Amino acid sequence: LELQKITAAFVKELKLSAKGEKTSLPFVVHEFSPVPLVADGELFQVLKIGGSIGQNALVVKHGKEIEIKAMEEERLPLFSTGKAFLSYIKSHLRKNVKYVTVNFAHELKPVFENNRLDGIPMRPSKEHAFTGLVGKQLGVSIEKFIYEKFHRQIFVSVANDTICLTLSGLTRYPAASVCGGIVGTGMNFAFFLDERRLVNLESACFDKFNQSPEGETIDKKSLHSGEALFEKEVSGAYLYQHYNLTTGGKLTSTHELDKVARGEISGDKQIARDLFKRAAQLLACQVAGIARFKKRPMVFVMEGSLFWVGYNFRKTVAETVKLLSPDFPVAFKAIKDCGIVGAAKLLG
Template sequence: MQLTHSLQALRQITMSFYDELTVAYKAFTNATINTTSLPFIVTQLPSNSLAEDNEPFEVLIIGGTLGGKAICVKKNKTVSVVKQELDRKIPSIATKEELLNYVALSLEDNINLLAINFAYPLRPIFRKGKLDGELLDIGTTGKAVSAPDLIGTVIGENLETYIQNHYGKSVNVAVGNDSLCLSLAGKGIPNINVNQLGFGIVGTGLNFGFFLTPHAVVNLESHAFEKFQQTELGETLAKKTGSPYGKETNGENLYKHFNYFLEKEGIDYPHLTSTDQLDDLVKMHAPIVTQAAKDTLLRSAQLVACQVAGIMEFKNADMSFVMEGGLFWQGEGYKKSVEETVKLLTKHSATFIKIENSNLYGAAQLVA
């Protein structure tokens, strides 16, 4: 059983991804039905800032069990953080009412402008000159918010109404999901060419996207890509919860591929329970097991490189990617493997950028 891909196979996957991306783009430009496995969700960005110079505004991050909060000020197109509370514990939220009240109580008295990084699947909505989002799904595990009655809710609009009705306060609320906020964090880099700017999440999950124009961001939901040869295990996992490409590459599943490989090869070794443990095995001197761990990580990096290369081929340009995710930045040799594989797949060059607190600074760009 072979864990890693041949160069020929990687080139085929890259071209398949490029072809799928091209078809999805044509469907968008022609306003026809997108029949590809790439959702190609386009968010139009506001052309004007909601925040006036020196006006304080609040940023909230709502995602897993830990979120964040910051008070920011914009001056001369630059956002400064006045105070912040990172790793802010989010209580268990089981209803729409609980979420609305949680946000309302998080709002400081002197604040009338709120930006929220809401790390859930959203349908982007452009409403009254600002970004908002309709919740598409709440997921099942791992996050504090588990309120099924939120599905279908336009988050910002409902918050504005709730705060006005319950607290008599008028507030403007802009909302974007974590993918959008990551791309916006990159847009805030001085002298960045947004036409050559993308984003990537390679951690527990997988996703890529890029700026289509200076005022439009594409979220590919690239974990859903399916035009490639899946492994037996990956296909089984994807039948349960979708995301075929994600099931082959992301940190939620890599250790399962390692365990499966050892079973198939008849290697007696205790099962791993997390992908983090692969890093420990890479540093060991147990030839067969260590090599299997290296190859498991390498294969994931190879598949990630295919999407990076495919995006650059589509854009026909060198690109910078703002990246997020522990697997990409902390996986043993992972980033280097992605970089080396990209060079084999395209003539274009990729630069990977890490922005500290990108979820916060990206959310700030929703209003700044």
């Protein structure tokens, strides 16, 4: 699998991207406020807008810690229009809050103004069209909508899920050693460049490796052919498709592939296990590459069921990283309610 070579190529792309050169990595740099925007003890609200699940929390900051006072979770409606999305926010807004942060699990172009991070949805997402909001600043749009409806001034900060996951690490670890990683249906990493800036790599797009024949077939048939090639080799949305192409199987999810690997349902156990192993080894190239680029031991705050419960996945990633980055050890951690805690850290 030429893991050393792929890792070296990933490090090279990181170095070039950091100099501002164009690579396969979008390398999207985000700034956030050097001073906390909310006071210690002040109550504020966090909304997490996922693909299908929404979370709504009231939180309080105590120094570096974030305390969740109340949290609700529900299935989201389909946001076919921006108006539908803004109405949803309006109906979930608490009466007594001045500051709101939104963890928005869709592609955003970051904008830093008035000392806070905002974002622009660049295209409709897999689930939601957001018609009328695409190309507009999300936080500003929410602030205006609420002001027009209630003559009430709120302040909104917005970031995507990978950025929020990474920020959650600040409750426990220094910025320089934190990286956030999502390895589930999709995959991505983000880490701090310095105390005030972090980068969302959009590392699903990394393409300096040889695709598998199955990966090539999957890519040709996919909606966005030629994009996110690395993700098509390693993530949950695609792994079971590799199995079907290899064996002529009829699996419908990577969760089922996991059951085949464990011998819980019938199928080719060895091929299933090999697929998890290969995906984990490839993923380890990015993890090791980040540690080598940062030249320090790193803590990866991870989210995603493929990483945490996929067949031997985390173990294989950890073992492979040891070989690929012997000088800079890596630890993997989970942070409870990271999506809420991390979004809260947008305000300090």
